[in-house]
Amino acid sequence: MASTSTLKSAALLDQMKLHLASDAGKELSKKINFVYQFNISPKKIGIEEEIFTVDLKKGEVIKGACEGKPDATFSFKDEDFVKVATGKMNPQMAFMRGAMKIKGSLSAAQKFTPDIFPKPSKM
Template identity: 80%
Template sequence: MSNSNSSDLKSTAIMEQMKIHLGTDAGKELTKKIGLVYQINVSPKKIGIDEESYVVDLKKGEVTKGPYEGKPDATFSFKDDDFVKVATGKMNPQMAFMRGAMRIKGSLSAAQKFTPDIFPKPSKL
């Protein structure tokens, strides 16, 4: 079991930026517009192995580490590199899904609102 405070995943930096983003006016607009809870599972090399979970709560406007208590509207599973590509707009979520780079559980209508637009535009990582 890895130390829960430190993470080697590149996705962690995106989640940290997302936390800050949700506190801004743009982030608050997003929360109003989407109003859904997403759980994102990110694995270093292979989906489902050693994954770290994050909850992007677009009802409350917060990002937390660890699985969601209850049932998220949709759950996504990625490899770290693929999540970074999707979150930064380098890979289309539909394409990621079709290639098997992203797995979805839960509501497909909720999943369709999960787009790179919900993430802050990356500053240089």
């Protein structure tokens, strides 16, 4: 299996990694202070998923499961994660439609909003 991801989400998470290194990103980490794990699947939730950890305690994004227990774990299809992260789909709607599954703390999960992502730059 290739180590590079074919997921569109991976590119967004790479941008987030850069964002968290910035001053704005550091403020965000302090404000939220949770660890999120994302299980992102190409087509169907739970199948061939790639795992990413967004650690807003340390301010980092890593590919792979987090050490210890995340505050909340989200499962998405790639395209739905992109829609939520770019603000095209409301996270509550995604959850109600089954496009997003959540395990762990709901209060932590509610702090996961499109606002935590850097605004997409024109590529």
